[in-house]
Amino acid sequence: MKLDISKTGIAISAELKAKAEAANELLYSGKGAGNDFLGWVRLPSSITDAELQAIEEAAAKLRAKADLVICIGIGGSYLGAKAVLEAMSNPFQLLRKEQTNPTVVFAGQNISEDYIYELMAAAEEHSVGAIVISKSGTTTEPAIAFRLVKAALEARYGKQEAAERIVAVTDKARGALKTLSTNEGYPTFVIPDDVGGRFSVLTPVGLLPLAVAGVDIRALVAGARKMEQATGTDVRFDDNLSAIYAAVRNELYAAGKRVEILGSYEPRLQYINEWWKQLYGESEGKQHKGLFPASVTLTADLHSMGQYIQEGERTLFETIISVAAPQHKVVIESDGANLDGLNFLAGKRISEVNRMAELGVQLAHVDGGVPNIRIEIPTIDAESIGGLLYFFEKACGISGYLLGVNPFDQPGVEAYKKNMFALLDKPGYEEASKAIKARL
Numbered sequence: 001m002k003l004d005i006s007k008t009g010i011a012i013s014a015e016l017k018a019k020a021e022a023a024n025e026l027l028y029s030g031k032g033a034g035n036d037f038l039g040w041v042r043l044p045s046s047i048t049d050a051e052l053q054a055i056e057e058a059a060a061k062l063r064a065k066a067d068l069v070i071c072i073g074i075g076g077s078y079l080g081a082k083a084v085l086e087a088m089s090n091p092f093q094l095l096r097k098e099q100t101n102p103t104v105v106f107a108g109q110n111i112s113e114d115y116i117y118e119l120m121a122a123a124e125e126h127s128v129g130a131i132v133i134s135k136s137g138t139t140t141e142p143a144i145a146f147r148l149v150k151a152a153l154e155a156r157y158g159k160q161e162a163a164e165r166i167v168a169v170t171d172k173a174r175g176a177l178k179t180l181s182t183n184e185g186y187p188t189f190v191i192p193d194d195v196g197g198r199f200s201v202l203t204p205v206g207l208l209p210l211a212v213a214g215v216d217i218r219a220l221v222a223g224a225r226k227m228e229q230a231t232g233t234d235v236r237f238d239d240n241l242s243a244i245y246a247a248v249r250n251e252l253y254a255a256g257k258r259v260e261i262l263g264s265y266e267p268r269l270q271y272i273n274e275w276w277k278q279l280y281g282e283s284e285g286k287q288h289k290g291l292f293p294a295s296v297t298l299t300a301d302l303h304s305m306g307q308y309i310q311e312g313e314r315t316l317f318e319t320i321i322s323v324a325a326p327q328h329k330v331v332i333e334s335d336g337a338n339l340d341g342l343n344f345l346a347g348k349r350i351s352e353v354n355r356m357a358e359l360g361v362q363l364a365h366v367d368g369g370v371p372n373i374r375i376e377i378p379t380i381d382a383e384s385i386g387g388l389l390y391f392f393e394k395a396c397g398i399s400g401y402l403l404g405v406n407p408f409d410q411p412g413v414e415a416y417k418k419n420m421f422a423l424l425d426k427p428g429y430e431e432a433s434k435a436i437k438a439r440l
């Protein structure tokens with residue numbers, strides 16, 4: 001992976017380099033804020049072969065039984081698997097006559113009645129399995145979805161067979177999902193206590209659904225492992241890409257930038273953006289501080305957001321994930337009539353045009369006052385994506401410490417839940433319920 005910050009206009013001072021190195025050390029020494037949640041730091045190198053094998057075996061059982069696996073979870077218990085799955089999947093696989101892997105679809109990441117209805121209706125035409133993921137085991141959205149999926153599987157297959165089609169990923173001891181899994185006899189994987197949701201993609205939270213979908217989870221972990229080594233405390237600042245990225249985005253914030261837009265020219269990476277938004281938004285957006293993480297998919301969004309990025313408020317900078325090599329080759333052909341005037345592109349690969357778009361946009365945005373950070377991955381494969389995920393996680397830990405927040409808590413996500421429970425008359429919320437209804 002490469003990182004280019006030459007178009008940010010930022011020169012990182014020796015002082016900031018030292019601070020970033022110190023922040024990285026805090027992640028290892030455990031002397032910083034949120035030190036109960038640092039299990040992700042050494043996660044790639046500590047995953048054992050036996051753990052990977054157990055995940056692969058559970059995945060193989062589900063794959064043998066189901067051609068549709070409903071993966072239930074929200075936030076950190078959803079976005080990692082979704083992001084990697086989108087990145088690793090042919091977007092047109094469902095149009096192919098032959099399906100080589102079960103289709104993994106997601107539920108419990110919203111409370112839309114139409115979404116769950118349509119999913120359950122479609123599921124009737126398939127042999128179905130389910131993975132239910134919740135660290136706390138008490139999150140409302142996935143709990144509602146799982147109640148419906150469980151009932152449907154039991155009605156269709158009987159209780160015993162349903163229990164063989166369901167795998168749970170949850171806390172080792174606490175929470176309603178743990179109790180339910182024990183009572184029902186579901187195979188269960190544990191989310192380590194010291195790994196928060198948004199840092200959990202390399203635990204069974206991400207690895208199990210990905211293995212079910214046929215993703216090479218060993219390559220994913222291998223890529224993350226390499227990045228763990230490349231961003232360790234023994235790596236000096238100038239060679240530590242996560243530290244550089246963390247430092248430069250903090251300098252841009254200090255210089256008045258308020259929004260970081262993550263973008264790429266590959267639509268498969270769209271959900272990497274969504275995963276990254278949670279990682280950075282939930283880690284840094286506190287104490288009324290933090291860059292707002294936004295995203296675009298290019299070139300599509302140049303035709304919607306391009307105007308704003310070029311000429312709107314000058315509080316933005318961009319981070320582009322650039323992919324050095326596509327997996328396939330498509331060449332633009334010459335056309336006799338040339339009515340579209342595109343013969344100047346004849347003989348060129350589509351990726352060359354995409355690359356020139358990227359370079360042209362970069363310079364246009366830089367000229368328009370939008371600094372540009374460029375992250376280059378060699379290609380979209382499991383190893384590169386594993387490296388990219390860990391790169392962002394490590395940078396997020398360093399960046400949060402540089403910003404002066406605890407990057408590993410999320411106190412603000414509770415506020416909406418209290419209101420929702422009060423509005424739904426949950427027992428125990430009687431007073432809050434009266435108060436909130438009076439405000440409607």
Ligand code: PA5
Pocket residue numbers: 074075076077133134135136137138139142196197198199282410
């Ligand atoms: O990052 C987080 O901690 C959150 O996004 C959680 O992952 C999300 O709220 C889901 O929580 P749980 O896994 O407990 O159901």
